[in-house]
Amino acid sequence: MNEVLEYLFFTSTIADKFASTLQDNGLEYIREIEPMQGATLLKIAEGVDEDLWDTLDELYDDLSTEDQALLEEGLVDEDAKSTAGIYLQLSEGRQTIAQIDPDVMNRMLSVITMDEFNAFIETIVRNVETPDDSAICQRKPN
Structure with a gap:
């Protein structure tokens, strides 16, 4: 892949939802684990149809909110410091x-x-x- 679009997810459940949508739309993707945070990075070729790209962008926004909520649920710690x-x-x-x-x-x-x-x-x-x-x-x- 020369030019790629990258989608970062902090929970595998949400990354799997997005990957399923990519598969449903016949898009090939590369799945990597980001070394600094252990997050899932999904990469697709940049030449995506504009309407499909808009749909993926909206889905990513929605899933990012859900992803963040799941991440925060898993990180609840009374002694934790805000970072x-x-x-x-x-x-x-x-x-x-x-x-x-x-x-x-x-x-x-x-x-x-x-x-x-x-x-x-x-x-x-x-x-x-x-x-x-x-x-x-x-x-x-x-």
């Missing part, structure tokens, strides 16, 4: 999670969208991986 992390995809293919203060994360997401937050993080990762020592006023906007 948050940012999933980072590095240029050479490595993946990592940066742990951050959950209160800071909640405050940020109360004033910006998740897309804006992701764009911000991608800019930081890109600039760390390929630093530019020129003056900020001389750089082209990203």
Whole structure:
């Protein structure tokens, strides 16, 4: 698969539901276990019909909510501390999670969208991986 769409699930039950829909629609997929979190990653080729892609996107949104609820049910622990992390995809293919203060994360997401937050993080990762020592006023906007 050259260009792929990736769908991440934290519970195998929900990943199986999504995989079943992929099979029902005749889509081939690759199933991987994400090494950092042990989550299930389903990958399909990017050339999916637009209507089907919209259907899959809506299903993924619905299943993600269910997935999160199941995950939280399994993680109920009175002594547990609240944590948050940012999933980072590095240029050479490595993946990592940066742990951050959950209160800071909640405050940020109360004033910006998740897309804006992701764009911000991608800019930081890109600039760390390929630093530019020129003056900020001389750089082209990203």
